[in-house]
Amino acid sequence: MEIQSTNTTWTDICSINDLTPNAGICALFNEQQVAIFLCKQTNNVYAVANHDPFGQANVLSRGLMGSTEETVYVASPLYKQRFNLVTGECLDSDKEEHKLKTFAIRIENEQVQLKEAS
Template identity: 80%
Template sequence: MEKTVNNDWTDICSVTDLTPNAGTCALFNEQQVAIFLCKQSNNVYAIANYDPFGQANVLSRGLIGSTKDIVYVASPLYKQRFDLLTGECLDSPEHKIKTFAVRIENDGVQLKEAS
């Protein structure tokens, strides 16, 4: 699905490829990334697809929710919740997953490594 690179931003897919309030898995720099279009916050988020608890690439299949202004995805395996903005696990703060910078440019979703 990865397309072109422009100033460290990589075209991943079209916004129309995303399903609101559900995850989409994409390959970015040889990593599986879960991309979410959240209608409640009107934002797009990108996190590692790897669930460290279930040890599987499944977070794109998780459920989006929110608590105290934190938008999260709950893993479909053991239900741990990960903050979509920071990658922190809300249920086990010692765990954190990787997040990616994401933006919409000309109706395209673009990613780059977070700094």
């Protein structure tokens, strides 16, 4: 599914009913692959870049969700590095180049919407 937006308004991506709790989906937004997750415990949605900076592949939407204390993360299906779904930071590396891009995400009228984070 390819969604393109040239302004800073919210863009419909899919229905909330298209998401499976604690699993990811991938959407194309402004020519970028975005991994979208719905957390069953908190009922929050998260959006990060789908590109794994370690494995150099677009696979994070297939990763496993988990949590440590108050941090919700996705573990890469390739080399298992964990990425904070709120900040994009890699929990297993301090290097800035391993941080994922995050996207502003919300649910409006049962639609999952994205916009570029500022």
